[in-house]
Amino acid sequence: MQHETAVDSIRLFSGFARGxxxxxxxxxxxxxxxxxxxxxxxxxxxxxxxNQVRFGLGLTAMRDQVSxxxxxxxxxxxxxxxxxxxVLVIPAYIYDWKPIREIVIYGELLAISAxxxxxxxxxxxxxxxxxxxxxxxxxxxxxxxxxxxxWDVIVLNLYFVVNxxxxxxxxxxxxxxxxxxxxxxxxxxxxxxxxxxxxxTVTAFLYNGLAARxxxxxxxxxxxxxxxxxxxxxxxxxxxxxLLRRFTRFEIRDAAIWKIAELMAYAMFLNLFLHGxxxxxxxxxxxxxxxxTRYWYFGVGAHHTLVxxxxxxxxxxxxxxxxxxxxxxxxxxxxxxxxxxxxxxxVYIEKGMGLIIPGLTPDTLGEIYExxxxxxxxxxxxxxxxxxxxxxxxxxKVAVPISLGEFMDKKDAAPEQDAVMAVAQAAx
Amino acid sequence: MVSRRLFTQTAAGAAAGMILTACGPKRLYEAPKDQLKAxxxxxxxxxxxxxxxxxxxxxxxxxPGVHFAYALDLSRCIGCRRCxxxxxxENNQSRDPQIQWIRVFEMEKEKxxxxxxxxxxxxxxxxxxxxxxYIPVACQQCENPPCTKVCPxxxxxxxxxxxxxxxxxxxxxCRYCMAACPYGARHFNWTQPSIPENxxxxxxxxxxxxxxxxxxxxxxxxxxxxxRQGRYPACVEVCPVGARKFGNILDADSEIRxxxxxxxxxxxxxxxxxxxRFFYFYAT
Numbered sequence: 001m002q003h004e005t006a007v008d009s010i011r012l013f014s015g016f017a018r019g020x021x022x023x024x025x026x027x028x029x030x031x032x033x034x035x036x037x038x039x040x041x042x043x044x045x046x047x048x049x050x051n052q053v054r055f056g057l058g059l060t061a062m063r064d065q066v067s068x069x070x071x072x073x074x075x076x077x078x079x080x081x082x083x084x085x086x087v088l089v090i091p092a093y094i095y096d097w098k099p100i101r102e103i104v105i106y107g108e109l110l111a112i113s114a115x116x117x118x119x120x121x122x123x124x125x126x127x128x129x130x131x132x133x134x135x136x137x138x139x140x141x142x143x144x145x146x147x148x149x150x151w152d153v154i155v156l157n158l159y160f161v162v163n164x165x166x167x168x169x170x171x172x173x174x175x176x177x178x179x180x181x182x183x184x185x186x187x188x189x190x191x192x193x194x195x196x197x198x199x200x201t202v203t204a205f206l207y208n209g210l211a212a213r214x215x216x217x218x219x220x221x222x223x224x225x226x227x228x229x230x231x232x233x234x235x236x237x238x239x240x241x242x243l244l245r246r247f248t249r250f251e252i253r254d255a256a257i258w259k260i261a262e263l264m265a266y267a268m269f270l271n272l273f274l275h276g277x278x279x280x281x282x283x284x285x286x287x288x289x290x291x292x293t294r295y296w297y298f299g300v301g302a303h304h305t306l307v308x309x310x311x312x313x314x315x316x317x318x319x320x321x322x323x324x325x326x327x328x329x330x331x332x333x334x335x336x337x338x339x340x341x342x343x344x345x346x347v348y349i350e351k352g353m354g355l356i357i358p359g360l361t362p363d364t365l366g367e368i369y370e371x372x373x374x375x376x377x378x379x380x381x382x383x384x385x386x387x388x389x390x391x392x393x394x395x396x397k398v399a400v401p402i403s404l405g406e407f408m409d410k411k412d413a414a415p416e417q418d419a420v421m422a423v424a425q426a427a428x
Numbered sequence: 429m430v431s432r433r434l435f436t437q438t439a440a441g442a443a444a445g446m447i448l449t450a451c452g453p454k455r456l457y458e459a460p461k462d463q464l465k466a467x468x469x470x471x472x473x474x475x476x477x478x479x480x481x482x483x484x485x486x487x488x489x490x491x492p493g494v495h496f497a498y499a500l501d502l503s504r505c506i507g508c509r510r511c512x513x514x515x516x517x518e519n520n521q522s523r524d525p526q527i528q529w530i531r532v533f534e535m536e537k538e539k540x541x542x543x544x545x546x547x548x549x550x551x552x553x554x555x556x557x558x559x560x561x562y563i564p565v566a567c568q569q570c571e572n573p574p575c576t577k578v579c580p581x582x583x584x585x586x587x588x589x590x591x592x593x594x595x596x597x598x599x600x601x602c603r604y605c606m607a608a609c610p611y612g613a614r615h616f617n618w619t620q621p622s623i624p625e626n627x628x629x630x631x632x633x634x635x636x637x638x639x640x641x642x643x644x645x646x647x648x649x650x651x652x653x654x655x656r657q658g659r660y661p662a663c664v665e666v667c668p669v670g671a672r673k674f675g676n677i678l679d680a681d682s683e684i685r686x687x688x689x690x691x692x693x694x695x696x697x698x699x700x701x702x703x704x705r706f707f708y709f710y711a712t
Contacts, residue, residue, distance in 0.1 A: 058618035067606040127601020127643025149580040212610035366543035
């Protein structure tokens with residue numbers, strides 16, 4: 001009996017794997033063009049990275065004065081994107097709000113792609129990637145609980161595993177026409193909610209805990225991280241959902257999209273409010289610590305490389321808020337998508353460069369080194385984003401047909417409706 | 429035949445190395461004395477192979493009853509930067525790209541100690557410049573170091589004699605410690621460090637001035653290779669005006685104790701509670 005089950009599960013899995021591969025290899029011109037585009041970016045990124053490994057991080061614009069830059073900025077932004085799956089999970093599972101529940105699985109797939117990119121951004125930023133195993137016990141030594149970075153390593157990897165298990169389990173079961181195992185999924189999903197908040201809080205604490213950097217050493221940082229994450233994550237998802245609705249038989253009700261846009265408006269309000277509070281404190285008290293905020297918004301002396309970015313971020317966030325708060329504009333597909341792009345770009349700027357660079361400029365002894373990413377950094381970053389998008393594309397390519405009931409194991413094919421239900425029930 | 433023997437030897441060496449690293453403690457922090465000896469012999473062999481020069485790596489431990497501290501007389505410092513270059517020579521800092529553990533800041537007497545108006549790149553025909561004074565800054569060897577706390581791999585720590593050190597063989601180069609240091613004291617090897625062969629100082633310490641690889645962090649160690657043998661740090665010896673004082677803070681008769689007890693001393697960024705072991709004072 002035991003033996004049979006093992007053989008059986010191997011057969012089931014190989015069916016799933018072969019089927020998935022078939023799905024991935026089938027696609028129209030637009031699909032292949034997209035993959036080729038991503039492939040080219042990845043290739044360019046790999047070449048740039050191999051140069052960087054050979055020569056050292058000197059190929060980036062980072063120096064002792066500004067020792068973190070574009071890579072860590074992207075890492076921070078993407079942790080937010082990954083955390084934002086929760087904005088969908090909370091209403092879906094806790095308030096049992098059905099229209100959103102059907103699309104939660106895509107939030108989880110997005111989280112998986114985002115965490116993968118996060119880990120890659122950390123990997124390309126470290127000076128000795130050959131020693132990354134020094135972090136992994138029992139081979140290495142993880143300085144837990146003293147180092148917040150150790151906490152971050154743990155929560156990011158756990159969050160990845162939780163999302164990966166939930167998403168693949170639901171899809172795998174649906175593929176075989178079965179409902180997922182409640183006892184496995186429900187606790188994991190419930191766990192993923194505090195974990196999503198956790199990964200972003202820990203990432204904020206990573207900066208927050210450094211008294212040497214007054215720009216980061218503000219207790220508003222973690223709440224502001226969460227608020228902006230709840231804007232940027234859903235912004236990507238909304239665009240993806242609209243694309244899915246357009247190009248597949250996948251049905252997503254307008255109500256779901258509008259609801260997410262509404263939630264984004266509240267999150268954006270909170271984000272702007274927290275930024276405003278911080279700006280008030282800095283400018284009104286007018287201590288020496290104002291220098292960092294001034295460098296970001298106005299520049300210091302002859303140094304104002306980042307000023308246009310700072311005000312673009314403010315403008316984009318304000319535009320996004322305006323478009324999402326008004327029911328008329330969030331229901332109009334054009335203004336909705338403008339709002340999504342504005343949110344994405346606004347948060348990307350403020351949370352990437354806008355967080356890291358002013359945090360380190362001027363340096364702890366007052367020197368201003370104007371950081372601006374080099375071509376190597378841009379190429380490596382583009383390559384990593386391409387890997388993330390590739391992963392997301394391929395996962396969608398498999399997940400969508402399964403949830404539509406179009407792609408199932410023929411042997412134990414259940415009625416199509418069951419599979420759809422199985423995914424739709426992703427909550428219980 | 430020769431090549432086969434060479435192959436066997438290399439393979440055996442590599443296997444032994446792997447077993448050594450796989451079994452024993454990996455961080456120099458926790459290596460027991462006998463293993464430390466083996467690791468250091470291996471370091472010396474590698475340096476000989478890479479640099480073609482005998483490098484002596486000392487494993488001298490902290491001296492019981494000794495806690496190092498430093499004091500710098502701001503009223504005497506003339507900003508000549510001799511300490512900077514003596515430090516570079518003594519501690520095998522990279523010449524290209526340049527790494528300097530000591531940075532000297534020129535400040536205006538009118539503004540007082542204010543780093544936001546300081547100039548580390550001053551370059552007049554002669555120092556000291558009228559109306560200016562100078563503050564050299566290196567690692568403050570904090571009693572409560574924010575840098576060691578954040579290291580994710582435990583590759584940096586404070587020794588029993590108060591010296592904050594880095595394990596260059598264990599550091600992964602994440603630079604979290606650089607973000608955490610309030611004094612800009614930590615420096616990263618952004619590319620392969622290089623020193624002309626005849627300028628390499630062969631008297632080194634395993635936690636100090638032994639040659640570093642690319643991609644790791646380094647910092648001032650109070651010249652651990654000298655001070656643990658009872659000598660002064662290079663910067664103290666070279667200072668032409670005697671502005672630099674160094675000694676054992678636990679020794680009631682030491683010069684450093686006298687200064688701390690009798691002079692007007694200050695530490696940088698006192699409010700951060702890092703508790704520096706590096707004091708600035710005004711002797712006159």
